[in-house]
Amino acid sequence: DTAVSQTPKYLVTQMGNDKSIKCEQNLGHDTMYWYKQDSKKFLKIMFSYNNKELIINETVPNRFSPKSPDKAHLNLHINSLELGDSAVYFCASSPPGTVYEQYFGPGTRLTVT
Amino acid sequence: GQQVMQIPQYQHVQEGEDFTTYCNSSTTLSNIQWYKQRPGGHPVFLIQLVKSGEVKKQKRLTFQFGEAKKNSSLHITATQTTDVGTYFCAGRNTGRRALTFGSGTRLQVQP
Helix, strand or coil: CCCEEEEEEEEEECCCCEEEEEEEECCCCCEEEEEEECCCCCCEEEEEEECCEEEECCCCCCCCEEEEECCEEEEEEEEECHHHEEEEEEEEECCCCCCCCEEECEEEEECCC | CCCEEEEEEEEEEEECCCCCCCCCCCCCCEEEEEEEEECCCCCHHHHHHHCCCCEEEEECCCECCCCCEEEEEECCCCCCCHHHHHEEEEEEECCHHHHHHHHHHEEEECC
């Protein structure tokens, strides 16, 4: 009965590699997000999709590309990984309405060596 | 751009003591949300405040939204060890869906 799930939970890779993180929600929400949490715990929004349409695209390097095949899935692909990309990446979703409370996934800890 | 700051960064209390974290935005907010993140966990939504001067309570937690809608506070009465974690405020500007998260306050409770 997992609400928002992410895979993988841990990802260790070398600089220059390309990697993907997958996210799925079974809450029936229509909006999904990617957040980055750095080592100092700052949470920053990266992207948001509403019904497969990109609605938020913050200042993020072009190496990061989100993809939403349907409203229950939002994946994140990262090209040419850099040391500074090391962080915890959280996927989240929110229901329709006016509150837009975020339901977060468990996070993917990415370590770039 | 919008900035949301929280103080203190860290607070260590004895179990049973009260705790307050303050959140200040550089811009007027349409609403503010609060989240709790346990160590090693993910942020969990606690509450949303919308109206100027609004006060909401959840058991031992009291949330306030400032009159100017630029600041907010979370007060925990008689802390328990289960309150340990990082508390984030997150503000939203009118017409924007994006939330700007505060820097967080990490609470440690000594039993």
